[in-house]
Amino acid sequence: MCERIAALLPVSGAEVMTDRLAGLRARVSGLDVTGPIVAMAREPPLPALLSGCEVCAGFADAMLQFFTRAQAELYGSPQARADLAARGGFCRPHAQQFESIAAGREAATALAPVLLHQAAALRRIAASKPPPGQAADLLGQLLPGGTRCPACAAAQRAETDALEHLAAMVRRDGPTVVHARSATCLPHMRRLVAVLTDSTAVASLLRRQAALMERLAEDASRFALKQDAARQGSLSK
Ligand SMILES: [Zn+2]
Ligand SMILES: [Zn+2]
Numbered sequence: 001m002c003e004r005i006a007a008l009l010p011v012s013g014a015e016v017m018t019d020r021l022a023g024l025r026a027r028v029s030g031l032d033v034t035g036p037i038v039a040m041a042r043e044p045p046l047p048a049l050l051s052g053c054e055v056c057a058g059f060a061d062a063m064l065q066f067f068t069r070a071q072a073e074l075y076g077s078p079q080a081r082a083d084l085a086a087r088g089g090f091c092r093p094h095a096q097q098f099e100s101i102a103a104g105r106e107a108a109t110a111l112a113p114v115l116l117h118q119a120a121a122l123r124r125i126a127a128s129k130p131p132p133g134q135a136a137d138l139l140g141q142l143l144p145g146g147t148r149c150p151a152c153a154a155a156q157r158a159e160t161d162a163l164e165h166l167a168a169m170v171r172r173d174g175p176t177v178v179h180a181r182s183a184t185c186l187p188h189m190r191r192l193v194a195v196l197t198d199s200t201a202v203a204s205l206l207r208r209q210a211a212l213m214e215r216l217a218e219d220a221s222r223f224a225l226k227q228d229a230a231r232q233g234s235l236s237k
Pocket of ligand 1: 053054055056057184185186187188
């Protein structure tokens, strides 16, 4: 339940298949999708079963491929390690992701030069004895972020490519293609809408997104009621 709703809202993340999600899908498939919401909106009904946001899923696949490739390159190439060190390494979330994906020996080999590079920079800052505010600014410059982190740059490219692919389909096949493919999350719906120029198509997309969220809200309420009933049942025993 929570996974399904969370999947619609966050920026990224691969869909997690759980028994609870399977149960939710079964419940969602039982809803009457030709009901009043769809009828009022005059949109074709949403498919009964929608997988998680395809942009999120494509993004997660692309990042897995990126880190798998980066692991091999960083382990095998001193130049690749020097380049990563010069950038200041990966940003914090991507460093954690890299360490969770890469083998321990490969991760250590890749990250040791980054640590030495940062340590040398800290010594230079210390030697110049800057005022605390300036020292903080200089430390801030050491932190990789934005496109300085190679994983952030790859993530930005992967997300943009996936959104452009979806936008091209909307232009070619119309707005209903989006929800015929997956339950787009709201952040990616926002980015999709930003690259479209047809306001009729955008309005249709938003109505269908609203119908999807109403469907999930109804299912969430039903789930909560069932939980309450089960809890009350166990308390009365
Ligand atoms: Zn998404
Ligand atoms: Zn990053």
